[in-house]
Amino acid sequence: MKIFNIPDITTDGSYTLGAVVTAIFLTHHQPIYFTLPAVAIAGATAGALTGLIHTKLKINALLAGILVMTALYSVYLALMGRSNLPLINVSTLFNIINISPDPNNNTFWILLIFISVITIIIGYLLKTDFGLAMRATGNSETMIRALGVNTDRMKITGLAIANALTAISGYLISQQQGYTDISMGIGVVIIGLGSVIIAETFINWLRLTSVWLSLLLVLGGAIIFQFVLAVTLDIGVNPIYLKAVTAVFVLLIVSLPRISFRTAK
């Protein structure tokens, strides 16, 4: 279920950006429902910037993402004035909404509702004519240009949407963990890529064209990914090796299908 053929590293930056904007708004006692759109707009701006650099200046998408991500570090520091901002004694999503008396269960239900709503919105979007054109942009650019789509604009819009979503996950996680740190975004792009690639393996294997099934598989991929990391810690691997485990795991899921196909021939 990859939409564009672009590994967008802005992700690392917009995740933190979302958390930074959340921390600033909440410590200034802004309501969470007002914070959410601000976070989305901040993320979308970062994504659109990467898109503009990539399409208008014809710079490699990877480099465009790295440039925006790097510049964002200064933005966080300028906005927060320091590298770490705790969210203590502020109203967050998780202490305003009370679905269950157990805080763990409460977090689970809030996130489940959040994810369901976002999944439905994305699923609907991808099934519309606009969504089809977006998926085709990543798949066959020559075709979709011949069918009347401005692919530059489509890529900018797509990257804006993707980074708005990433910023929203920064919004959620900073409230859940109770602080924002400027280095919290390192490696988020790998988690995202890993989750999508796990799903992609199944999608290609089953030759799926259903948007809903694909989205469910991506969610499943994300859960599997986190599970592997949790199990790694649980069996007593030193946490300093966690990033190495992450990288090796992504390498494995990327390479395993190829290795098995080669021996099958």
Next chain:
Amino acid sequence: MIQIDHVYKIFNAGKPNQVNAVNGIDLHIKTAEFLVIVGSNGSGKTTLLDMIAGSVFPGTGSIKIDGQNVTKLPDYKRSQWIARVFQNPMSGTASELSILDNFRLAAIRTKPKGLTIGINDTFKNQVKEKISTLGMGLENKIEQQMGTLSGGQRQALTLLMSVMGSCKVLLLDEPTAALDPRSAEIVMRTAEELIKDYRLTSILITHNLKDAFNYGNRIMLMGEGLVKKDLDAGKKAALKQNDLFEWFG
């Protein structure tokens, strides 16, 4: 329908690898005319076609389609008139989308791509009906990924897709070059039928002299970025297949 005046295109001007791809072409293509262009590699055929489609802009000169000056109009805006079939079957279709999704995008080629879901049962039946005219048995596979089909099937579907929306000009850039003889024949015959039925103004680029002889009602030989020979319907009818071979002799 298509009016090309004094068009030149030079790549890498002033550098050692300068290529004068098109060296001053004047060409008028009438409505419903089916022009076949032949010529050796590097004769400027594809550059000319790309300039009509809008993926390459001419250095000097002007191009008009349906009376409108489109010289600087990008390809995605010329899609309101033009449908294209590419040499590479992968280029004309999106392989990871279903056949149905591909047809939906083709059906709204001349329209904005909005935030509504366009695929419904009526549309599905319409697509099935269209595809069944090919006689390839693909009408029951419309939910399948386009990538599961063969090159010939994909080219044939690309042709059908071009008439899903309103279409005035059909550009065929060596559509059968990557296909086996049987698939190539199906694709060419489908093209001819569609061109007749929809009165499309068409340009076919081909290296297959048999196709060049059998199809179209005007034939043009290009060389060194110029029109070397241009035969109208009457002269083309009088042409013998051997004469064509001699053009390349």
